[in-house]
Amino acid sequence: MNTLSPRRSRWLAVGLLALVLLLLVRILLLPLWQHWFGTADAIERLETRIEVYQRLIDALPQEQEHLQALQAATPVTEWLLDETTPALAAARLQQLLHSRAGQSGVQVVSTQILNTDASETVQPVAVQAHLRAELTALVGLLYQLESGQPLLFIDSITLLSNPRAQSRTRLARSTDTRPHQLDVRLNVTGYAAEGGTP
Template identity: 30%
Template structure:
């Protein structure tokens, strides 16, 4: 083996020292820095969650007050149709729909009862409603049905422009922008366990 000159010996020593220092960094320092970075990110995430939780806690009294106000303003008629039999509940639903449509300036074309499915354990009354009116009337009727008491669900809404056959023309149903509207309406009866 050949002996190294002093300059080569110093260069080799510096290279070995650099390798040892790099190894120490990889083995000792880098894991500590990575752990510190991970912990810092976790602390930042938890600080955000804490700030969010504190905001929610500050909003809680206002939300509880709003909840209490909504409970106090619950409609006197409740959420269900008041009749105890299906026949009476159907008549109640039909009367309510007819009054609402006519008071809004629309024309009622028909209301047909949709028989309940045998798989439905809930006591619900479902009907298909056909009416006529302009857009303001339709909006007022749908808003009244969805936001009034008892709670009613409106679905399968079909809007068509034109005149429904068989409807007597009145001042309320005359004019431009008349719509023919068909929708399903569901109301619930109080069940035995309700």
């Protein structure tokens, strides 16, 4: 076995000490350092989140006052059907459809009340209608229904060319200058306040 000179022994001891120190740094200090910086980042993110929540909490009373002012300035009742029960509201919706169709020059063939599911604060009321109309009159009716009061929505619409009008047009093509009649099926939905208007 070779014995090392004192100088080589010293260098070997210094090398082993450096290796032990590097392993100690790698095994203990580096993970501790990474954990410390990760925790610092998490703390910074949480502090930012707390600041955002604090600003929201501080702005809450002002936003509630703003909401109350908007609700007072815009009464909801004018947008709802003012009947007390869903059946009366559906009958009112049928009357509105008939009167607005008559004003627009649209023929109402039939109407049928549809069952709807109630929501929390308003009761949807729907009517299915079968109409006959020229395209320009139909556009006027749809505009009148969706832009007026109470608030009404066209949920679905189906347009079909009227086959009887087409066969008449083929027979008397030169004499008939009227536009084609369309068969229209649509669902109109309005809303009534739950248990009547407040």
